[in-house]
Amino acid sequence: MTDASRIATPQGRTLAYHLTEAAGERPTVVFLGGFNSDMGGTKAVFLEEWCAGQGLSFLRFDYSGHGESSEAFTDGCIGDWAEDAAFILSEVTSGPLILVGSSMGGWISLLMTRRMPERIAGLVTIAAAPDFTEDSMWAGFTEAQRLALEMVEQVALPSEYGEPYVITKRLIEDGRNHLLLRDPVPLPFPVRFLHGTADADVELSVALRLMERAEGADIHLRLVKGADHRFSTPECLALISGAIEEVLAAL
Template sequence: MAATDFLETAQGRRLAYHKSDGAGPTVVFLGGLKSDMEGTKAVHLEAWAKARGQAFLRFDYSGHGESSGKFEDGCIGDWHEDALAAVAALTDGPLIVVGSSMGGWQALLLAKAMPDRIAGMVTIAAAPDFTEDGYWASFSDTQKQVLETEGYVELPSDYMEPYIITKRMIEDGRQQLVLRDAVNLQFPVRFLQGTADTAVSTATAVRLVEHATGSDMRLLLVKDADHRFSDGPCLEIIENAVLEVMGAQ
């Protein structure tokens, strides 16, 4: 297994990453909330890209995986800064951005920040604006009061220990919302969504594709696929979506 490399950012964070050289465009994988770059989809896509001779980058946001910091101290804006820093320092030329769950939100923020670099986008169970439309919207009055007084609330997770959701994450998330303004994606986009996903609903996927504008945009619903979207057939669907947006099919 290749050794992990590290990038020091202008914000003083130490980001862990794996980069594979190859032909462009570079495929960049953006992981989900509390996920890391050793996840099934990230590692599979890296191997797939290497087999094709395609440039590839996966990394851990601060507070995730091998990167510095604690998850509880981070927020959407911090992780957006991490993505910008990694892409600016570690890639050249056009990018194919693949974002999973929260990484789908990060992909949209990246496209907004550097539209000229994005050649294509694939999202997997994209979760834009989830801090506001998911967490805050579902909080009870008691939870909102606890958030205000204690600075955080704990939420159960289907996949790991409870999430610590901080007041800072909620407040920062409001500065990063993408579904309240225009989402103009002038490059090929494939939104992938499982119908058995209990973390991100198909309604969220439909809302995103209806809200965004672009000349080559498709939503693919996969029956019975869950939020992980990482079994063999789903991984093949991701591969094909990346090929589509690269124009290789």
């Protein structure tokens, strides 16, 4: 595998990325990963190979504090990672984009539809988790955890994926500046939401609430019985690529 390319942001962060460019003027597919994940995950690598076979340009990258990019994970927040995404999309891609956002990447991709609406041609989300810092983390904290957040400005949460997540006061407070599900979410392009019914990290109610808030002429929610949050089985990966094909066909 080739080494990642790197680009410095105006804020002094360094982002690692892989860009595969194809001939032609079809949209570039962009994968936006989840909270504390990285661009080397199963879905990102699968989509890179799939897009190459389809003659589609493809971008995967690490937010600051994730994977191969600079900074500490605990220093980041939703605003920083959205800033990273907007910068790298503007600097290393051109033309229309199809965003594929996984978990937190679903939230970030929805924020991109507001920041650069003229660039977004379509959207696919996988277990999208908009507003999770407020509606899942903060809402689920005990009084002791809230007190710890106030006193020492961080709290550790257990994770099924490895080391505990250290959640900072800044992450929670900054997340409140980027909440989406309190208002309509205009999505005037083909959209496919994917969600597994066995997802233990993002409740099905989040997908239903997003579907309720979303406004557009071509928006579909596909529920996959038994699929978990990883959504990385061969069957699930085929559903992701199929959703991209549907978006392309609708353009």
